Amino acid sequence: MRQTAGFPKSQIFGLFLSLVLTFGAGFIALKTSLSFGMIMAIIGTLALIQAGLQLFMFMHVSEGEDGKTNIINMLYSLFCAIVIVFGTIWVMTLGTHTH
Known part of the structure; x- marks a missing residue:
C-alpha cells in the first residue's frame, strides 16, 4: 500500500464538491417552484453524480x-x-x- 505525506487536497475537494451537490439538491427541493417530476429528476441526477464522485475520490476505485x-x-x-x-x-x- 502506498503512503503519501502531505495535505489531502483531493479528499478536501471531494468533500467540498459533495457538500455543494447535497446543498444544491436541498435548495432545489425546498426553494424552487418546479414540478415534482422535474425536482426528482434533478435530485436523482445530482445523487448519481455524487455517488460517482465518492467512488472515485474516497474509495479510489480506479487506483491500483x-x-x-x-x-x-x-x-x-x-x-x-x-x-x-x-x-x-x-x-x-x-x-x-x-x-
Whole structure:
C-alpha cells in the first residue's frame, strides 16, 4: 500500500464538491417552484453524480493494479441491476394484458 505525506487536497475537494451537490439538491427541493417530476429528476441526477464522485475520490476505485477491472465489474453490475429492475416492471405491468 502506498503512503503519501502531505495535505489531502483531493479528499478536501471531494468533500467540498459533495457538500455543494447535497446543498444544491436541498435548495432545489425546498426553494424552487418546479414540478415534482422535474425536482426528482434533478435530485436523482445530482445523487448519481455524487455517488460517482465518492467512488472515485474516497474509495479510489480506479487506483491500483486492477482499477479498470473494478470499473468494468461495477458497470456490469449496474447493467444487471437495470435489466432486473426494468425487466421485472415490464413483466409485471404487461403480463396481465395477454390474458
